[in-house]
Amino acid sequence: MSVLEARELVVDIPGRQGGDPLSARILPGQRWGVLGPNGAGKTSLLHTLAGLRPPRSGTVLVDGEPLAVLRRRTLAQTLAVVFQERQDSFPATVLETVLIGRHPFLSPWQREGADDVRLAHQALDALSLSTLKDRLVSTLSGGERQRVAIATALTQQPGIWLADEPTNHLDLHHQVAVMELLHQQAEAGAGVFLCLHDLNLAARWCDHILLLYPDGELCFGPADTMLVPEALERLYDQSLSVFTVNGKPVFVPA
Incomplete structure (x- = not known):
């Protein structure tokens, strides 16, 4: 299985000056959820990690090798990207x-x-x-x-999954089925990195959380330290009530 690493990575987002650098490793078996409001840069980060757009600064590596030196075929044998939207050319x-x-x-x-x-x-x-x-x-x-x-x-x-809103357009049954499938992929040794809007899917299925703020601030860590009302209310500028269901937090707008 493979390791995806960001070293002092700053995503290039038009109109935003600077931003906190990201230095993190997505290890085999981990399930990362990326949360943030619209425009915070979730999709831009995912595309940068996939090598589809250059960073403002910093480096992305797969198994210790910079993306810039990897052949696209070699990268595609290791890393898969699920886009939020797609066009069918043929x-x-x-x-x-x-x-x-x-x-x-x-x-x-x-x-x-x-x-x-x-x-x-x-x-x-x-x-x-x-x-x-x-x-x-x-x-x-x-x-x-x-x-x-x-x-x-x-x-x-793939040994690494990058998925942008993988539950987009899905009904409740298929949302759960897809998140369960990605959980199984992680259990089999893949690293899973998901951009999500649904706090409760992230709380149930992710073991690491990355919070992206609109001004470029970021923070990340184990899910139980990140998914707390104080951090999430500031992230979304929205009051939240939190309940516990089957040992997992459930967030409801207050």
Whole structure:
């Protein structure tokens, strides 16, 4: 399994001067939740960690190697990104789309083999998509398309997951199913890094929390030290009531 590390990383966000540098390691088996209001830079941070945009300063490393020196194919064999929104450039079925997760492991013009197809079908089963495998992705609902994106990442078998609002568009049942799947990925040794809006999903499923404030301030640590009303009320500028359900905090706007 792989380690994702940020060293003195400052994300380049237009209109924001400076910002606290992030130095942290996402280790195998950890589940990080990134929380913050709209515009705080959650998506920008995730894209920077994925090497999709340059930082203002600092370095991102995978297994001790800077992203800048890694071949994209090598990085794609290790790290998967689930975007908040996506565009479908070409018509494709659900199965064809999920098989894209195997492309980093294939040589140019090589077709998927039996093992690749098996992994894709396993991912479809895991996301309750098997009955949709022959449907065009363009005909799916937003929630179904989100599950296809997660199934594609699952087929990639990454050691590091970067997911931007992975429960976006999902109903309650599928929110829980997706968070449980990501929990299982962490238990199998993957590092999981999630941008979330739902405090209660973060409280239930994440063991580390990173708080991003609009002015560039950040703080992080174990979930039980970060998910406290004082920090969260300042983060969201919103009073909260907190209850305990099955040993986990549940936050309700006051």
